[in-house]
Amino acid sequence: MIPLQALYGSAGVVLFVLGLWSFLVHAPLLRKLIAINIMGSGVFHLLIAIAERGTEPPDPVPHALVLTGIVVAVSATALALVFSRRLEDAGGPPEDEC
Amino acid sequence: MSASLPLAVSLPLLGALATTLAPRRARTLGLIAALASSAVVAWLVVAVWTQGALRVDLGGWSAPLGIGLEAGGANTLLLAMTALVALAISVHAGDYFRDRIQLGHFWPLWLLLWAALNALLLAADLFNIYVGLELLGLAGAALAALGGSRAALSASLRYLLVGLLGSMTYLLGVALIYTAYGQLDLGLLATQLTAGAAEATALALLTLGLAFKAALFPLHFWLPPTHANAPAPVSAALSALVGKVAAWLILLLWLGPFATVTAPAGATLLGLLGACGVVWGSWRALRAERLKLLAAHSTVAQIGYLFIFVPLLQGLAPGSERTTLIGALLLMALTHGFAKAAFFLAAGQVQQHAGHDRISDLGGTAQRLPATTFTLGLAGVALIGLPPSGSFIGKWLLLEAAIAQGQWWWIAPLLAGTLLAAAYVFRVLARAFNLEPTPQRFVNQGRAELPGLVLAVIAVVGLGLAAGGLWGLLEAVEVER
Numbered sequence: 001m002i003p004l005q006a007l008y009g010s011a012g013v014v015l016f017v018l019g020l021w022s023f024l025v026h027a028p029l030l031r032k033l034i035a036i037n038i039m040g041s042g043v044f045h046l047l048i049a050i051a052e053r054g055t056e057p058p059d060p061v062p063h064a065l066v067l068t069g070i071v072v073a074v075s076a077t078a079l080a081l082v083f084s085r086r087l088e089d090a091g092g093p094p095e096d097e098c
Numbered sequence: 099m100s101a102s103l104p105l106a107v108s109l110p111l112l113g114a115l116a117t118t119l120a121p122r123r124a125r126t127l128g129l130i131a132a133l134a135s136s137a138v139v140a141w142l143v144v145a146v147w148t149q150g151a152l153r154v155d156l157g158g159w160s161a162p163l164g165i166g167l168e169a170g171g172a173n174t175l176l177l178a179m180t181a182l183v184a185l186a187i188s189v190h191a192g193d194y195f196r197d198r199i200q201l202g203h204f205w206p207l208w209l210l211l212w213a214a215l216n217a218l219l220l221a222a223d224l225f226n227i228y229v230g231l232e233l234l235g236l237a238g239a240a241l242a243a244l245g246g247s248r249a250a251l252s253a254s255l256r257y258l259l260v261g262l263l264g265s266m267t268y269l270l271g272v273a274l275i276y277t278a279y280g281q282l283d284l285g286l287l288a289t290q291l292t293a294g295a296a297e298a299t300a301l302a303l304l305t306l307g308l309a310f311k312a313a314l315f316p317l318h319f320w321l322p323p324t325h326a327n328a329p330a331p332v333s334a335a336l337s338a339l340v341g342k343v344a345a346w347l348i349l350l351l352w353l354g355p356f357a358t359v360t361a362p363a364g365a366t367l368l369g370l371l372g373a374c375g376v377v378w379g380s381w382r383a384l385r386a387e388r389l390k391l392l393a394a395h396s397t398v399a400q401i402g403y404l405f406i407f408v409p410l411l412q413g414l415a416p417g418s419e420r421t422t423l424i425g426a427l428l429l430m431a432l433t434h435g436f437a438k439a440a441f442f443l444a445a446g447q448v449q450q451h452a453g454h455d456r457i458s459d460l461g462g463t464a465q466r467l468p469a470t471t472f473t474l475g476l477a478g479v480a481l482i483g484l485p486p487s488g489s490f491i492g493k494w495l496l497l498e499a500a501i502a503q504g505q506w507w508w509i510a511p512l513l514a515g516t517l518l519a520a521a522y523v524f525r526v527l528a529r530a531f532n533l534e535p536t537p538q539r540f541v542n543q544g545r546a547e548l549p550g551l552v553l554a555v556i557a558v559v560g561l562g563l564a565a566g567g568l569w570g571l572l573e574a575v576e577v578e579r
Contacts, residue, residue, distance in 0.1 A: 016270060023263060032259055039266040046273045061163070062276060065225055069269060072232040076262055079236055083243065083255040090248045 005052045012045025029084050033077055040073045102142040103154045103167040106177065107217045109135045114209035121202035125192055128205035132188035135212060139181035146174045153222065153285075161223070161283035168222035168285070172428055176346060177219050179432045183338050183439045184212050190443050191331040194450070203244060204331075211237040211335060218343050224272050224282040224304075227347060228265060231311060235261035238340050242328040253323040260310050260320045268307025274300035288355035297359040304351060305368075311344035314368075314405060315375030318398045322382070325394035330446020333390060337397040338439035342431055345404050349427070353411055365412035372405025373511035380518035384525065389445045389455040392522055393438065396481060399515055400434040403493075406508050410499045419499070426495035433488035437480035444473040460529040471530045478523030483516055513559075 019039030023032050044066045051062040113131020117124040146152060152169045155161065169177070191208070195201040214233035221227045235258065243254035276282060278296050291297055313321040321341070325333045352360055352368070379399030386392035407427045414420045447470045448463055449455040464471040483489040493512060500508040541547055561568075 016266070019266075020263075023259075029255070029259075036259065036262045036266060039263075040269075043266060043269045043273055046270070047276070050273065050277050059280075062273075065272070065276075068225075068229060072229070072265075076232065076236060076258065079240065080255065080258050080262075083239075083251055083258065086243075086246075087248065087251045087255060090251060092248075 005049050008052075009046050009049035012042045012047075012049060014042070015039070015045060016042030018042075029080075033080055037073060037077060040069060044069055100145075100152050100154045102138050102145055103152060103169055103220055104156065105138045106135065106142055106220065107167070107213055109138055110209045110213035110216065114206045114213065117202075117205040117209060122198075124202045124205040128209065129188060129192065131209055132185055132212075135209075135216075136181045136185045139177055139216075142169055143174055143178050145169075146171070161286055162281035165226050166222040166283060166285070167220040169220060172424065173219045173346075173350075175428055175432060176343070176435075177216060179435045180212075180215050180219065180339055180343075183435055184215075184335070186439065186443070187331045187334055190334075190446075194329065194331050194446060200244060204241070204329075207237050207241045207244075208332075208335070211241060211340070215339055215343055218347065222284050224275060224284065224287075228269055228272060231261075231265050231268065231308075231344070234340060234343070235265065235311070238336055241332045242324050242336065244329050244332060245327060247327065249323065250327040253320070253327045256320050257324040260317075264307045264310030266307070267303050267310070271300045271303030271307060274303065284350075284355045288357075291355060291358055293359050297356070298361075298364075301351065301356050301359050302364075305348055308344050308348045308351075309371075311341070312348060312401060313341050313398055314345070314348075315371050315378055315398065315402060318375065318379070318401075321398060322391055322394040325397065325442075326388060326391040330390070330442055330449065333394070333446070334439040334442035337394065337442055338435045341397060341401055342435055345401050346431065349404065349408065352408055353424070357412075360412050362409070362412060365409040368405045369407075369409035369508065372402040372408070373508065375399060375402025376406070376511045376515035377518070380515045380522065384518055384522045386522075387457060389448060389457055389460070389526065390442065392457065392526065393441050393445055396441075396519065396522065397434075397438060399519070400430075400438065400481070403430055403434075403496075403512075403515065406511065407496065410496070410503055410505060410508070419502075422495060423499050426492045426499075429488045430492035430496075433480050433492065437477040437487075437489075440473050441477040441481070444470045444477065448474075457526060457529055460526065463530040471527075474530065475523075475527055478519075478527065482519040482523055 016039050019035045019037075019042060022035035023039065026032060026035065047062040047066050047069075051058040051060075053059055110131060113128060113135065116127045116131065120127060142152075146169050151171070154167045155164050156167065157164060159165070188208070191201075191204055195204055210233060214230050214237060218227060218230035218234065221230055239254045239258035239261065242257060243251050272282065274296060275287070278294075278300070279287060279290055281287065310317050325337050328336060348368075352365070376399045379395050379397070379402060383392045383395035383399065386395055404427060407423060407430075411420065411423055411427075414423070445455055447467060448460070451467060452459070452463070480487040480489055483493045493516065497509060497512060500506055500512075541551075
């Protein structure tokens, strides 16, 4: 039971690091957004792995944290997409970033 | 009395809801919500003043399962500052946004931001802080984009992405803490946390996540474009309140629950980053060509000062020395909150009247807008730290503690930042009073000018800071006699 939980948790950490790497390396906005979401999924993985308690029912608190996190991630992604649409309509990002 | 804690969060939230439902009456409803929120905070301040620290377990569920709100001494002061600044911004915004549609967008977002600020300041739980941070980031980014220009949209998008990166990092730290301790309440963690690798990693992640939001050097790159391109009332809120709250949360974690986990090396690193922020931010402010950009760079510097306190406070046993230093830290934070909000509101006024905020073309502003220019000057006094402003006392106590603890090297960034602040404030004021262009060279005739300059430096810096030597010499002579 424990190795499976550790495997799931470490997969979460690997996802987080992959997402972080992708966020820092790739310039296109959509890739950055996907990278952020993958980082989030990594943390959610980790939280779900923590909740596991063997034969007992899982700890509800990390589950609640994951639910809240998903709601937040969806809203943030939506806002970022709206910004990028507006920016595209306005003619793309300005040349000189002050 | 304890009802004031949840009300301080829910009243602005209700206001946001009301202004969303009735955008035509946004201005009236928004002002009512702003007044009610400020009144509740005033009530809370009185309650803490008379009864001491307050704690409320929401819904009757106590920690570790429930979520608590806590009002101690320090966060109540920050809450009061937030309410006063927010009230001023609310009044100002009614006049600033002429466009009805823009005003309809401003009010719900602004009240959401206020609710997030109050929630963060009252939070007694690591996860509640995460939720507050996300609300703050979303509302802040949307507010910063209200201007609608390409520069503003691009800056807001970057602000949002950096904020998300910060909150994901923070959330990973929260997950680590929950793995090790099975709870997130700050009060319970304070009694249980011990030094260890997992705790240190968690603290590093939490700090890194919050440092993105607080714009701690070198993670400040997103701040100047965002704050400079947002509408003035929004810049005032972002600069005076949003960054300040994130910085406060780092300090809260380092000095409160995680105090046993912190090491002098980590504290010195935070202090060093703060010092770099002070010097770099002040220097960029001096070089800035636009008034709002100047104010934005100066915010990076002013947030840096708060982190110089960390190496001096880390490991300091509770006592009068620690209380004095924390008081000085709060004084710096509160003074900057008021002063920077005032500066941005005045800058917005200048921009609306002149149609631009280029510092080189500010000539005659003092004649056209005397009160606004006076505001810029008065806020400048606080930014420099001249007496009798709060930041003067704060800097003085910081200086004293640095010397008393033998960590004198922190004086260097403090003095450099103060001098640079004087330079950038006087640069604005000199323009506003329509003087000749800034000279190309500082010294024109070395032999003729430098002797006098040296004497003036001795009078101010030499005799002021090295006054101890005077008594040393005097005593030596007295003893000889």
